[in-house]
Amino acid sequence: MTAFPDVKQLLAEDRADGSIYSNSDLYDMEMDRIFMHNWIWVAHRSELPEPGQFITTFVGSHPVIVSRDRQGVVHVMLNRCRHRGATVCEQKHGKAASFVCPYHGWAYGLDGALRGVPHQDGYTGQLDKSKLPLVNLRVEEYNGLIFATFDKSIMSLEDWLGRAKPWIDLFMKQGAYWPIKTMGEHKFTFPGNWKIQLENTTDAYHFPIVHKPYLDSVDKETEDTFSFLDGEGYVEDLGHGHSVMVMIPDLVDLEEDLDRPIPMRFEKLAEDLSKDHTPQEVRRIVRAVGGTGFNLNLFPNLACSMAFFRVLRPLSVNETEIRHIAIGMDGGPAIANQARLRLHEHFQGPMGFGTPDDAEAWDRVQRGSLAGRDIPILLNRGIGHEAKRENGNLYSDVSAETGMRAAYRQWFADMTEENEA
Ligand code: FES
Numbered sequence: 349m350t351a352f353p354d355v356k357q358l359l360a361e362d363r364a365d366g367s368i369y370s371n372s373d374l375y376d377m378e379m380d381r382i383f384m385h386n387w388i389w390v391a392h393r394s395e396l397p398e399p400g401q402f403i404t405t406f407v408g409s410h411p412v413i414v415s416r417d418r419q420g421v422v423h424v425m426l427n428r429c430r431h432r433g434a435t436v437c438e439q440k441h442g443k444a445a446s447f448v449c450p451y452h453g454w455a456y457g458l459d460g461a462l463r464g465v466p467h468q469d470g471y472t473g474q475l476d477k478s479k480l481p482l483v484n485l486r487v488e489e490y491n492g493l494i495f496a497t498f499d500k501s502i503m504s505l506e507d508w509l510g511r512a513k514p515w516i517d518l519f520m521k522q523g524a525y526w527p528i529k530t531m532g533e534h535k536f537t538f539p540g541n542w543k544i545q546l547e548n549t550t551d552a553y554h555f556p557i558v559h560k561p562y563l564d565s566v567d568k569e570t571e572d573t574f575s576f577l578d579g580e581g582y583v584e585d586l587g588h589g590h591s592v593m594v595m596i597p598d599l600v601d602l603e604e605d606l607d608r609p610i611p612m613r614f615e616k617l618a619e620d621l622s623k624d625h626t627p628q629e630v631r632r633i634v635r636a637v638g639g640t641g642f643n644l645n646l647f648p649n650l651a652c653s654m655a656f657f658r659v660l661r662p663l664s665v666n667e668t669e670i671r672h673i674a675i676g677m678d679g680g681p682a683i684a685n686q687a688r689l690r691l692h693e694h695f696q697g698p699m700g701f702g703t704p705d706d707a708e709a710w711d712r713v714q715r716g717s718l719a720g721r722d723i724p725i726l727l728n729r730g731i732g733h734e735a736k737r738e739n740g741n742l743y744s745d746v747s748a749e750t751g752m753r754a755a756y757r758q759w760f761a762d763m764t765e766e767n768e769a
Pocket residue numbers: 429430431432433434449450451452453454
């Protein structure tokens with residue numbers, strides 16, 4: 349029998365043991381206790397708007413198909429044939445009437461029901477198709493975000509998201525007058541543990557250091573906007589491991605302050621938009637194009653990060669896949685969506701001025717943290733001036749590690765199976 353690591357020895361309020369990034373027994377525990385017993389983000393509604401559309405993705409290490417059936421109901425099903433286990437779909441996305449296993453031809457409906465078995469008479473009555481559907485996970489949706497879980501007994505998605513919900517609603521205001529849609533993605537892996545990335549989305553402290561090349565690549569006004577470390581921003585613990593890091597408070601609610609001057613970098617876009625839109629509409633669209641001023645971290649695998657989705661998938665204890673999914677306005681002006689894509693590429697793209705620098709830092713954390721024994725990873729920044737809001741949320745200044753502490757509290761609760769944070 350495997351002896352599970354003693355999690356209580358590995359984490360304190362203000363520090364974690366360096367082995368949390370490299371202990372493979374701990375990783376196996378995480379895959380079970382965190383990724384099979386929480387709500388895991390799988391898709392945005394716009395990725396499968398019509399009946400018959402599907403995508404393939406993962407819940408933790410488990411391949412799944414997310415499909416929309418003829419009635420419009422979304423299903424998340426294990427991508428595993430009930431005969432001998434082959435994946436039944438290898439396409440990233442598409443439209444289908446059914447999923448036919450390529451090995452012996454068993455055919456499944458969009459809801460996973462087993463509809464056809466070639467040469468079924470060979471089973472001489474010993475195969476009940478109704479008992480062999482693709483295994484369906486529990487699925488719930490909030491404001492376009494689709495989540496799934498293996499666990500039939502955990503709380504509803506709305507309860508799980510809890511105090512993060514108003515922030516999701518604010519994030520979706522980037523659609524301006526239209527719903528949000530996904531517009532493609534950059535995908536890469538880095539040789540490090542998934543928690544290094546989980547921490548990073550709520551780490552403002554690194555921004556002026558790691559992202560100096562980005563700050564050097566933009567105009568002075570944009571550089572000032574992104575020099576937020578001494579500003580009025582804050583990090584807030586939203587419960588259940590979720591947190592929000594507000595870097596640019598002026599960009600929290602994109603429907604407010606429409607009278608502000610248009611930033612220099614959007615002047616040309618505003619001029620072009622004004623040919624087809626009223627001045628009020630132009631201001632609203634331009635504000636949406638610039639994105640929000642906050643990163644919303646949803647434990648354990650999704651960040652609604654300023655103007656895109658950042659999705660993490662652990663591949664092994666020391667390898668993680670990251671997807672940066674661009675988002676835009678579904679039905680909005682093409683020039684506005686193009687502007688959003690260019691901004692996305694500028695920071696998040698493979699040749700961007702932001703993400704490659706982040707990835708280098710994560711790689712170095714993984715390698716450096718292997719040095720020595722019993723040397724802690726510090727998580728104590730901002731703990732001395734952390735305070736509580738009326739609703740109970742802990743908060744601290746923008747560069748505090750409050751969001752990391754929030755994530756690790758839920759991590760600890762899941763790993764020790766104590767009550768949720
Ligand atoms: S493994 Fe799928 S039909 Fe045999």
